[in-house]
Amino acid sequence: MQQLWAVLKKEVLDGVRDRRVWMVVLLTALVSGPVTLLLLSKFMSDLKSKAEAREVLVHNAAAAPALVNFLERQARTVSAPPDDVRARIEAGRFDDAVLMVPDGFEADVRHGKLVDVTVLHDANRAQSVTAAMTLERLVNGWAQELGVQRLLIRGVDPALLRPVRTTVVALGATRGNAARLLFMVPLVALVSAVIGALAIAIDVTAGERERGSLEPLLMNPVSAAALVVGKWLAVCLASLVTLSGTVGSFAVAGQLVRDEGLSAAFQFGVSEAGFTLAVLGPFCLLVSSLLMLSALFARGHKEAQASTSYIVSLVSIAPSLSMFLSLQDAPWQLLVPAMGQNMVLARMFRGSPVTLSDVLIPGAVCLALTAVALFAQTRLLKREAIVFARG
Amino acid sequence: MIRVDGLTKTFTTGRGGQRAVIHAVRGVSFTAPDGAITALLGPNGAGKTTTLRMVSTLVKPDSGSAQVGGVDVVTNERQVRADLGVLSDARGLYTRLSARENIRYYGELRGLGGPALEERIASLAHLLEFEPLLNRRTEGFSTGEKLKVALARALVHDPKHVLLDEPTNGLDVVSARALRRMLVRLKESGKCLVFSSHVMQEVEALCERVVIIAKGQTMHEGTVEELKARTGKTSLEDAFVELAFGQGV
Incomplete structure (x- = not known):
């Protein structure tokens, strides 16, 4: 010892x-x-601040006044992205996502055409992905609102389009x-x-x-x-x-x-x-x-x-x-x-x-x-x- | 007294195709009496270090026997280690510890401690003339300074038997002379000293007995004078060369 x-x-x-x-x-x-x-x-905190950011980037916002109005009703601020945004995303130097609105968007929507919008983001950057998901959700929200209005005008119950409703309940540990x-x-x-x-x-x-x-x-x-x-x-x-x-x-x-x-x-x-x-x-x-x-x-x-x-x-x-x-x-x-x-x-x-x-x-x-x-x-x-x- | 009788040791090195069997020691016998210095003299690779390692219990002999103070090195290695002081080929000091801490460590491993140990360290430092170095870390010590600390460490428990493997290797003249004085003092106090060397003048000046080892075997054992008489040579070197390598070298 x-x-x-x-x-x-x-x-x-x-x-x-x-x-x-x-x-x-x-x-x-x-x-x-x-x-x-x-x-x-x-x-x-970056992730959360981006996710909850009140600012959304919309390219060619002037072509979609109704959509911008919807976004503003969701308490978002609509801003224009920088001019070289595509290059920046490709270079991996952009932490946000951008909604690209084509010309004549408003008129096409009004005429009931199927209109494509694009969300550009960098799949390698978590913040950018989150922002893209937020944008997609917002656009879908507006599209749904629009769809519901059209059905109501035609006297159709919008519930017919949503036969099932999903509620997600978290049961695991709270942390x-x-x-x-x-x-x-x-x-x-x-x-x-x-x-x-x-x-x-x-x-x-x-x-x-x-x-x-x-x-x-x-x-x-x-x-x-x-x-x-x-x-x-x-x-x-x-x-x-x-x-x-x-x-x-x-x-x-x-x-x-x-x-x-x-x-x-x-x-x-x-x-x-x-x-x-x-x-x-x-x-x-x-x-x-x-x-x-x-x-x-x-x-x-x-x-x-x-x-x-x-x-x-x-x-x-x-x-x-x-x-x-x-x-x-x-x-x-x-x-x-x-x-x-x-x-x-x-x-x-x-x-x-x-x-x-x-x-x-x-x-x-x-x-x-x-x-x-x-x-x-x-x-x-x-x-x-x-x-x-x-x- | 240290008695070595017919020690042999074989090593295998390498693996597979590189495997080689080395007969390091093929039959070494000698007796080293108390109160005398016995030299193991031999060319490089003759088996001196392996022999000393067997006596100091680090290496188990394949056959033959060795006793230190009558205690067998194989069956009672703890007792032999306790009775021996060994200055090995590898001095192996801890460079981040001071000279004093190096010596104290070995003292404590040997069951010493307290003021008695500190006194012993001080007297060894005085005897080996390195008192000013005692509290310095051993990093950067010269070969001679390292040797003194390693020797003090080997002697800390005042062993009756002392083995020294080529102690003057790399020493300057002054340090070598100081070491020789120390060895003579130890001999006069009745200790049994065995040291390996290939420096003839040193062996001639210091040793009562010479054991010549070559190719792993004892070629001669006796006093320097007996050695010279046996070969008819006037110098130890000539006598050694003839016994170790045969005539005509």
Whole structure:
């Protein structure tokens, strides 16, 4: 126990003095959280402000006075788009949509002809798409109004044209809409746990061999278990500090969010932060042990960075898998590290119920795998091929 | 006393078509008594480092045996490690730690601590003449300075047996002389010292006993004088060349 403490103390001191470790911890923890949230909130508020903008762009509005009158009755302001709007949209530099009215529109409508109008937008820009949908809805609204008037004049009940009426009722968790965007938050927290542990995990394994200190170290009468566990605890500490920093910075950033919808959805206070740490704590332990295990086979920092990059990639991909594969909340995901944590945290953000076993099962899986990874390392440290990096 | 009897060790390197078997040590035997310095003399690749690694329990011998102070290195490796101080080929200091912290770490791993450990560190720094460096980080230390810290680290628990792998490698004259003085002092305090080298004058000036290792085998074991007498040469170098490489080199 005294030896384990000596190893932990040394590795923490060594890590604290390693500028690379600090840079990563600080950058990840203090920057990623607020940046993610501010980007999200800006995105959301831009989206909403465009969606609810009172201004609509109509090209050749003079040709459609009745339509303009309808738009103004819907409390919209009709403006003319810039002259080069088509070029701008094509160049991807226009965040709005434009209604193109052909010449002679009003007369054609009056004569009962089928008239085509066009809505130009950029399918790659979310704001532009939303604006296009708004325009389409407005034009349809006017067309329907016109149609109803024509039917009434002919003495036909307009209801004949609408035999079915659809009412959309939302039953899911109330925070649903914003949670779709907040999937990034668990992802950033998961990755921060890995990034925080990375530099120090490599240093205590491959780094130890690269600087030639592993051989003298192993000549001390220390059990492999004390060495491995002491080093692992130091790595866990770095991982947990980074994670806590990231989670803390989310909590602070939550106070700065501009968008009302988002700040209402992103209820990230002390209890949510505590819950996130409880869910991700065991994950930090696992990631620390896995990074050490994979770096133990490397001859130096460079090799170790290559071999640990698989873990970094897996952790960043796993959460998106459940989204792309439409796994919804399939319970088996609880058994897969990173996916399980992501699922539980996503449920929390959505406001869906989370049971105790949702927290305990992924935690237990992480702890069991951690024990296996640590045990493997104690065995590997006794192998000459590992100590001297042969073959 | 360190007793080594018929040690052998084979390594395999590479995989598939690149696979190669290396007979690093094919039968090394020697005895290193207490209160004496025993030199392992041999050309590069003769098996000196592997032999020292087997004695220090890092590498398991394929056959043969070795005892440190009567304790077997295979069956009781923890005890052997506790009794040994090793200055390995790789000095391996932690560059972000000060000299003092480097030595303290090993002291703590060996169960030392408190004021006794600090006193021990101070006296080693005094003995090895690096007191002004004690609180500086070891990053940027010269080869000689690194060696002194690594040696102090190996001696922190005052071991009865000391193994040194080519300790004067890369040292300037002044540092090499300081190291030799230190080794003599250790010998006079009754310790058993084994060191590998290929510097003849050093071996001749320091060592009571010489073990010549070539191609993984012990070619000769005895005093410098016995060695010269056996080969009929007047210099240790000539005698060594004849025993290690055969006549006509």
